[in-house]
Amino acid sequence: MTSETEERDSTMQQDTTALMQLLTSVLQHDTVTALSFTDPWGTAVAIGAKKMETRSWPAPRKYWRGPLALHISGTLTAEAKWVCERSPFREVLHAAGYASDMRRRFMWELPLKQVIAIAWLEEAERISADFHVDEQERSFGNYLPGRYAWKFGAVYRLKQPVLAVGRLGLWQWTPAVSVWDEIQQMLDGLRAEGQVESHA
Numbered sequence: 784m785t786s787e788t789e790e791r792d793s794t795m796q797q798d799t800t801a802l803m804q805l806l807t808s809v810l811q812h813d814t815v816t817a818l819s820f821t822d823p824w825g826t827a828v829a830i831g832a833k834k835m836e837t838r839s840w841p842a843p844r845k846y847w848r849g850p851l852a853l854h855i856s857g858t859l860t861a862e863a864k865w866v867c868e869r870s871p872f873r874e875v876l877h878a879a880g881y882a883s884d885m886r887r888r889f890m891w892e893l894p895l896k897q898v899i900a901i902a903w904l905e906e907a908e909r910i911s912a913d914f915h916v917d918e919q920e921r922s923f924g925n926y927l928p929g930r931y932a933w934k935f936g937a938v939y940r941l942k943q944p945v946l947a948v949g950r951l952g953l954w955q956w957t958p959a960v961s962v963w964d965e966i967q968q969m970l971d972g973l974r975a976e977g978q979v980e981s982h983a
Contacts (some may be wrong), residue, residue: 819949837924
């Protein structure tokens with residue numbers, strides 16, 4: 784039992800350290816590199832269910848190991864609506880507080896046209912025939928050989944999504960003052976928690 788507790792505490796510490804690294808990096812720049820997603824794929828990343836994004840093109844190396852803002856495009860396609868009602872998307876959306884309602888214009892009330900999170904982009908790896916990915920992760924993307932898997936580390940989900948006009952490819956997002964304040968407050972809180980634990 785002790786070893787399990789220690790392992791869990793170690794994992795939590797690693798997660799906190801990774802999140803602090805992400806937030807610190809964001810605060811060191813005036814803008815944040817952003818990528819637009821079609822939902823529900825973008826929201827799945829923001830809530831931590833989806834760890835990789837598959838694209839036909841790679842993220843340039845200069846963006847690896849750095850923050851990437853997740854923006855949700857403004858259109859929920861027919862395919863996307865269908866996917867939302869299928870496993871595993873349905874389960875992860877429900878778990879994150881999203882609910883299907885046929886009376887709504889957008890059944891799932893997904894955060895369209897908004898920046899919803901900032902993630903740490905580890906790298907973009909070319910997918911080979913023997914690329915390893917678990918079953919659920921594979922269901923979230925298109926892992927055909929020759930495509931690229933954008934791998935994410937820590938993800939910070941904004942408390943209040945921010946309206947923004949997306950673009951094709953990677954683009955630069957200038958957050959509102961409220962976003963900078965939120966990130967600074969979160970980072971200060973994590974640092975304070977770390978100081979308390981170190982003296983416990």
